[in-house]
Amino acid sequence: MKLYNFWRSGTSHRLRIALNLKGLSTEYVAVHLGKEAHLTDTFKALNPQQLVPALDTGEQVLIQSPAIIEWLEEQYPTPALLPADAGGR
Numbered sequence: 001m002k003l004y005n006f007w008r009s010g011t012s013h014r015l016r017i018a019l020n021l022k023g024l025s026t027e028y029v030a031v032h033l034g035k036e037a038h039l040t041d042t043f044k045a046l047n048p049q050q051l052v053p054a055l056d057t058g059e060q061v062l063i064q065s066p067a068i069i070e071w072l073e074e075q076y077p078t079p080a081l082l083p084a085d086a087g088g089r
Contacts, residue, residue: 004054021081047063
């Protein structure tokens with residue numbers, strides 16, 4: 001998996017935390033927001049929203065950190081990021 005992200009992005013940070021808790025490694029691909037790398041045609045072809053993070057799974061590109069974290073939880077259920085029951089959450 002390739003993780004397109006920027007070190008100062010809060011949403012990228014949230015996703016890196018989830019990946020770390022799951023024990024998953026990704027190829028880190030820096031998208032420098034300060035240099036507007038997210039606005040290039042190359043990145044737009046990868047993520048039409050032109051936002052970070054984006055996770056390339058090899059089969060699809062997932063965008064928006066909450067959706068990516070939900071996908072990770074379904075694909076890699078252990079360790080779980082949240083308790084299974086609503087009360088525990």
